[in-house]
Amino acid sequence: MNTWAANRYGGVRCVGLCHGVQGGHHQIAEVIKLLVNDGRKPGDPRFREVTTRDVDIVCAGINHQTWYIQILFEGEDWTRRLLEGFQRHPVYSKTEKVRIDILRRFGYYTTESNGHVSEYLAWYRKRPEEITRWIDMSSWINGETGGYLRVCTEGRNWFETDFPKWLAEEAPRYTPETRSSEHGSYIIESLETGRVYRGHFNVVNSGCITNLPDDAVVEVPGYVDRNGMSIPKVGNLPLGCAAICSASIQVQRLSVEAAVRGDVALLKQAMMLDPLVGARATRRRSPR
Secondary structure (H helix, E strand, O other): OHHHHHHHHOOOOOOEOOOHHHHHHHHHHHHHHHHHHOOOOOOOOOOOOOOHHHEEEEEEEEOOEEEEEEEEEOOEEOHHHHHHHHHHOOOHHHHOHHHHHHHHHHOOOEOOOHHHHHHOOOOOOOOHHHHHHHOOOOOHHHOOOOHHHHHHHHHHHHHHHHHHHHHHOOOOOOOHHHOOOOHHHHHHHHHHHOOOEEEEEEEEOOOOEOOOOOOOEEEEEEEEEOOEEEOOOOEOOOHHHHHHHHHHHHHHHHHHHHHHHOOHHHHHHHHHHOHHHHHHOOOOOOOO
8 A cells, every 4th residue: 555655646666565475485495395305304315405596486466465376396386286285384284374274265375474364354353263263373473463563562662672772782794694585675786786686576567467457556576677677467367366356456445545635434435345344343323
């Protein structure tokens, strides 16, 4: 929604960034490693290491509902083998129950965490007593109710108490070995040096995903160099994946217009059309 508003009304060049694609990419590499080793452990001469460098991905959708529509390892597409791997994985089978269920029913793994993706769908948080079936409490990101708010509040308090200590310490050193996978610095590097960077970015659709609205903001693969950002055409999303994205796009569209216009009626309509709100809330009769 922020990227949509900035591009349409802000008068600035804007691209939205998220690290959900990178997080899921790491999980997929771990799942493929589990499958190709078939029980073999590190130390076994037949054990094969698999990292994200070995697995090529193409993702497309909208932020927090982006789909791994192609997963290549050693020249083969592993998209259809992921369900078996995630169900067998000793950690992800417990922490990613929502994502695994979506994979089972729609055929594609989604980029977002178990907690985030369950916020955008009608089926997993509609009754308090059922939430524990889907949510793992080992980390807030796995779906703890109110977890995001709790962690942000704790972080804010922690920052206020610890920031003076950080200022008194020696400044951190940033080296290629400690560089993170966040897109921002790579984009700036490519624009300045011309060195090509490939990532996944949130941009105005403009025909990239052909079965989603052109004015929506989509999360898709792209390339950056000295000439700017180039976005290839993805084509159609799988029909079920596109349907899930379409529901959220309409909520986003109303929300953007509500914010820009200061229109409370549009804001209420956006809330009513949110899938999880619709699953949980009963409309109260208007006062006379």
